[in-house]
Amino acid sequence: MGKVFISVKDINHTDYRWIDTRFSLQDAKEGIQKYESGHVSEAVYWNLDTDLSDLTKKEGRHPMAEKDSLIELFRKTGLSINDKIAVYDDGGSPFAARAWWILQYAGFKNSYIVIEGFEAIKEAGLSVDANTPNPKHSLVSPLWDEMIYAPRQFVEETVSGKTESILLDARSAERYRGETEPIDPIAGRIPGAFNFDWEQLKKDGLFNMDESVKVAMETVVDPSKEVTVYCGSGVTAAPLYAMLAENGYENIRLYVGSYSDWISKEGAKVEKD
Template sequence: MATVFVSIKDIDHAKFKWVDTRFSLQDADEGKQKYTKSHVTGAVYWDLEHDLSDMTKSAGRHPMPEKATLTELFRTSGLSIDDQIIVYDDGGSPFATRAWWLLQYAGFNNSYIALEGFQAMKEAGLPLDNRPPEPLRTSVTPQWDETIYAPREHVEEIVAGKTASVLLDARSAERYRGEKEPIDPIAGRIPGALNFDWEQLKKGGAFNLDGAVREQLHTVVEPAEEVTVYCGSGVTAAPLYALLKHNGYEKARLYVGSYSDWISQQGVKVEKD
């Protein structure tokens, strides 16, 4: 199994570069406000909408930034390709996993997700302050891994039966079945998709790394299969991707545009129960 998550009890602060990704989908300023008040010493702040998404695009509600934009983010954050990097949020949230997936996509293979959230880090005595760091700019060149990224065209091929991959929807069962859709204008799911609500991945304010999640995943998709995960906007699918990798699913992809991108084109097919 790949090492995806690290626990604060195993962390030597000085050995890592730190990225704070706290955010709230209900209040877009909340994460930055928390960071300004206190953060892990040396941590840079990556905002879901300003840094980890390109909100000017129409490819879903949280579209992926251009590679050039991401490269600039990595360089201004002082990152080198072999750095040991830890991303954190408030624990059991999708934001650190989104940042981690982007780091993995860019070839930062020594990047990890803090299992516990910021409050647990504070209680554990990790060094904190409220000073914005001044990282030295690097000239890092990402090594993009296209095998973990699913563009819309890949999903279209899956739906058409041209590509063998299991589509896995990370939304709630109600939204998956098309019974309730509080956000997107069309209810339903991508045709042929199976369901695994990302909320099932959590236990006590953190992601559940014991065998229970692995057993649940095995009832839906086999580890040897390729699996393409999506959600509403590509954010809450990131935890599902991370837990798949943690549990030995080597052929996993993330459809960043997700359902909100899928339904953005006229005449597209959806399924409902």
């Protein structure tokens, strides 16, 4: 897949379309309030709850938005399929990665996650204002890449041994082992899954681009294997997917429904240590 993350130091502002994805899982209004008080000039705002998810659906806590809704989002953002796109949040958060994965799924292969957060972007001297842009509506048609998407059926087949994919749980080790579950009603993990806490991807609050992350991931799963990542609701699995892609893993899928979707089906099996 190649390069996923990009540093603000390497970006020419005018070469990219900008997407602001700042959000807080504790306060859903925080992100848009930050955006309205200042953002990268010409950046549009994509909201985790209303743009990148469909909370009316039952497939987990942050279900995948329908394709029709995503197409309208892309078009009102004014995107073209070959645009260079820079997606940012507060840095070290999962929200830019969620948007980036959706862009990749839709065929926008020139999209990147900015390593630094908004404050560092501003300090780097990029143009910032509080104006709401009005991009020209496009007629873009996505090129959906179903090979990076894992529907529930695929995960069920993986659990039953019908695929070669390896399940990788991005939650904390305590949640993975079923020792604690602060959010979902049933503790545990999807049977057969391995664990790599997404917090291990960070250093000093930002995603760590050092070789040490690659080494750590390779101790859990071989880069030659197909990997299906999940977390609690599909959000924090996105940066793990992105970091795997950055470090040479070529066959990766994201189970957007994740553990919250898995346990929503009566009788779904879980494992605990």
